[in-house]
Amino acid sequence: MPDKLLIFTDLHIESDGRSIIGLDPLARFEEGLTHALAHHEDAQALVLLGDLTHHGKRDQYARLQKALSSNRLPLYATLGNHDSAKNFVQTFPDQVDTDGFAQHAFDLGPLRVLILDTHDHQGAVQQHAGWLCERRLRWLDIQLALAGQRPLLVACHHPPFATGFDGMDAINLINGDALLMRLRDYPGPLHLLCGHIHRTISGHAGGVAFTTLKSPCHQMPMILGPGSSALSVDEPGAYGIALATNAGLVIHTEDFAIAGATQEDPLSG
Ligand SMILES: [Fe+2]
Numbered sequence: 061m062p063d064k065l066l067i068f069t070d071l072h073i074e075s076d077g078r079s080i081i082g083l084d085p086l087a088r089f090e091e092g093l094t095h096a097l098a099h100h101e102d103a104q105a106l107v108l109l110g111d112l113t114h115h116g117k118r119d120q121y122a123r124l125q126k127a128l129s130s131n132r133l134p135l136y137a138t139l140g141n142h143d144s145a146k147n148f149v150q151t152f153p154d155q156v157d158t159d160g161f162a163q164h165a166f167d168l169g170p171l172r173v174l175i176l177d178t179h180d181h182q183g184a185v186q187q188h189a190g191w192l193c194e195r196r197l198r199w200l201d202i203q204l205a206l207a208g209q210r211p212l213l214v215a216c217h218h219p220p221f222a223t224g225f226d227g228m229d230a231i232n233l234i235n236g237d238a239l240l241m242r243l244r245d246y247p248g249p250l251h252l253l254c255g256h257i258h259r260t261i262s263g264h265a266g267g268v269a270f271t272t273l274k275s276p277c278h279q280m281p282m283i284l285g286p287g288s289s290a291l292s293v294d295e296p297g298a299y300g301i302a303l304a305t306n307a308g309l310v311i312h313t314e315d316f317a318i319a320g321a322t323q324e325d326p327l328s329g
Pocket of ligand 1 (some may be wrong): 111
């Protein structure tokens with residue numbers, strides 16, 4: 061059996077009684093997490109890829125913590141533009157390093173996994189955009205050197221590339237070239253996984269293959285070009301499943317809100 065990772069991004073947990081375009085983010089996350097844990101009992105870890113809350117409030121992190129009480133998997137969480145590092149660490153002190161960054165490095169079978177914190181801790185760039193400071197880039201350099209040539213999955217909230225959604229591209233990882241340059245120069249197989257856009261996208265940028273995942277709650281409408289980053293649409297929520305195989309890495313997305321009962325067609329091979 062391949063080694064397996066469950067990934068949720070852009071949970072946007074709200075305060076009690078509040079919704080986003082009529083959707084309850086907490087209920088959507090709980091539905092997705094229940095589905096993921098029930099269908100993937102062999103998963104080895106759970107990753108939360110930022111925008112854990114909608115406003116970074118203490119009560120929102122407390123609601124997330126309660127929702128995670130059913131999870132027994134090792135948890136690796138990082139931050140997005142909607143998060144507050146100060147309030148996150150109050151609720152999840154074991155999720156930050158000694159510098160206060162929510163970054164992680166761990167093994168998933170043959171795969172090395174690096175999770176980068178692209179939250180703008182210092183207010184270095186415009187609101188909602190991402191930033192990797194020198195300390196985090198130095199951590200990345202060390203982790204890339206330690207990984208040697210092992211297969212690598214690098215995950216972070218803000219994509220370091222444009223996606224065609226102009227409003228979102230204006231608030232992506234502002235110093236994304238610093239990340240892409242490092243990843244492109246890595247001597248082993250590598251894949252980049254991001255959140256932020258609320259849409260499943262794949263491709264390559266700056267010589268680096270990437271995937272972005274949907275939110276379990278609200279999604280980015282398929283309106284390419286000019287448009288606000290605040291646009292949202294009620295489409296089925298999803299989570300990601302990463303499989304580390306002997307041949308490499310496979311990333312699935314599961315639209316849990318429309319997953320039906322499994323049936324067998326006797327005429328199909
Ligand atoms: Fe988000």
